[in-house]
Amino acid sequence: MPIKIGSLTVPGRVYVPPMAGVTDLVFRNIVRRVDRGCLLATEMVSSKSLQFKSDSRLMDLASDEHPIGIQIFGHEPEVMAMAAKMAEERGADFVDINMGCPVPKITNGKDGCALMREPDLAKEIVTAIHSSVKIPVTVKFRLGWDESTKNCVEFGEMLEGAGAAAVTVHGRTRAQRYAGNADWTMIAFVKKALSIPVFGNGDVFEPEDAARLLEATNCDGVAVARGTLGNPWLIPRITKYLDTGILDETPDVVDRLILAMHHCIGMIAYKGIRVGTSESRRHLINYTKGIHKSAPYRNRLTQVNSAREIVDVLAELVEQEAGMDGKRRFLSAVERYDIENIGKFDEGNNGPEAALKALGSAPLLVGAGR
Numbered sequence: 001m002p003i004k005i006g007s008l009t010v011p012g013r014v015y016v017p018p019m020a021g022v023t024d025l026v027f028r029n030i031v032r033r034v035d036r037g038c039l040l041a042t043e044m045v046s047s048k049s050l051q052f053k054s055d056s057r058l059m060d061l062a063s064d065e066h067p068i069g070i071q072i073f074g075h076e077p078e079v080m081a082m083a084a085k086m087a088e089e090r091g092a093d094f095v096d097i098n099m100g101c102p103v104p105k106i107t108n109g110k111d112g113c114a115l116m117r118e119p120d121l122a123k124e125i126v127t128a129i130h131s132s133v134k135i136p137v138t139v140k141f142r143l144g145w146d147e148s149t150k151n152c153v154e155f156g157e158m159l160e161g162a163g164a165a166a167v168t169v170h171g172r173t174r175a176q177r178y179a180g181n182a183d184w185t186m187i188a189f190v191k192k193a194l195s196i197p198v199f200g201n202g203d204v205f206e207p208e209d210a211a212r213l214l215e216a217t218n219c220d221g222v223a224v225a226r227g228t229l230g231n232p233w234l235i236p237r238i239t240k241y242l243d244t245g246i247l248d249e250t251p252d253v254v255d256r257l258i259l260a261m262h263h264c265i266g267m268i269a270y271k272g273i274r275v276g277t278s279e280s281r282r283h284l285i286n287y288t289k290g291i292h293k294s295a296p297y298r299n300r301l302t303q304v305n306s307a308r309e310i311v312d313v314l315a316e317l318v319e320q321e322a323g324m325d326g327k328r329r330f331l332s333a334v335e336r337y338d339i340e341n342i343g344k345f346d347e348g349n350n351g352p353e354a355a356l357k358a359l360g361s362a363p364l365l366v367g368a369g370r
């Protein structure tokens with residue numbers, strides 16, 4: 001069933017929420033190509049930094065990735081309202097406010113989850129943003145600051161009263177960071193208290209987890225973050241499972257590494273060879289997780305410096321796992337990219353559409369296992 005977030009209608013129930021260092025233009029492009037209806041969001045963007053750098057690439061959106069939100073963080077209502085306006089001008093379908101980030105660098109300055117300890121200020125921020133933009137305003141937060149101050153229900157009610165059109169609740173406190181299990185029961189209390197859509201979040205790694213979360217919380221949708229790392233096809237698997245009860249297999253190792261290569265090519269095309277390859281390394285580690293006897297290859301992947309090196313290491317790993325047939329399939333998929341020249345001529349200055357063009361439009365995940 002579609003979800004209505006203010007004036008925005010979202011076709012699916014699955015949301016890939018903001019992840020700094022992950023949900024950039026290239027990752028989102030992959031997710032969008034394998035799942036047309038899920039909700040997407042950018043990485044978090046500092047409202048303060050936008051005062052000095054209004055053309056932040058963190059707010060780059062491609063034309064075909066809607067519905068998508070831009071997430072901002074900060075704690076000064078006027079600065080946040082200005083940032084929200086910029087997000088609207090850049091084409092976001094909604095603006096999301098980060099009130100959940102637990103990292104000390106963020107919370108020490110009253111940003112992120114620190115706002116859960118300052119509900120009056122949080123309310124001022126939502127009110128200021130709500131009156132400055134036409135797009136829906138959403139908020140992402142946690143259960144509370146720590147075990148003794150779990151104020152998520154009152155906090156959610158306050159946000160709804162201030163004009164929030166939807167919320168995402170991660171079932172942990174700030175003190176927990178990522179430790180222990182997400183508490184879906186507390187998320188259910190928030191859902192029960194609010195009339196705006198609520199996305200439940202925390203510890204969904206398989207399609208069945210998503211179904212269990214929705215059942216346990218009665219939430220309108222489910223937000224899936226870490227489960228998508230090196231595993232973007234989790235999103236269409238969840239969507240299909242929720243819609244039809246059918247559990248698709250995960251792609252085989254060849255498809256998985258073709259997609260890893262595609263991801264890296266996109267990173268290099270968009271961010272240039274230096275930044276693109278260095279940021280690709282952690283994605284490669286995620287894509288190769290769990291592959292039998294991959295340790296020596298993973299070690300080499302942490303040191304790659306070019307698209308060619310990435311192709312070579314992955315091709316060797318594919319051969320070990322899937323023999324010569326697998327390697328041929330991998331290399332023939334890689335032929336569609338201009339490996340030697342990718343990212344070379346416009347070091348890190350490619351606009352979103354140009355970068356994504358380098359990826360072509362061939363369907364992803366076409367081989368065995370689908």
Ligand SMILES: Cc1cc2nc3c(=O)[nH]c(=O)nc-3n(C[C@H](O)[C@H](O)[C@H](O)COP(=O)(O)O)c2cc1C
Binds near residue numbers: 201
């Ligand atoms: C690498 C990484 C970066 C993240 N960056 C953000 C962020 O920028 N904004 C935000 O609201 N949450 C951020 N999160 C939190 C996730 O959106 C999500 O709430 C959390 O990981 C719990 O969901 P999960 O169990 O599905 O991973 C980040 C999480 C990870 C793992």
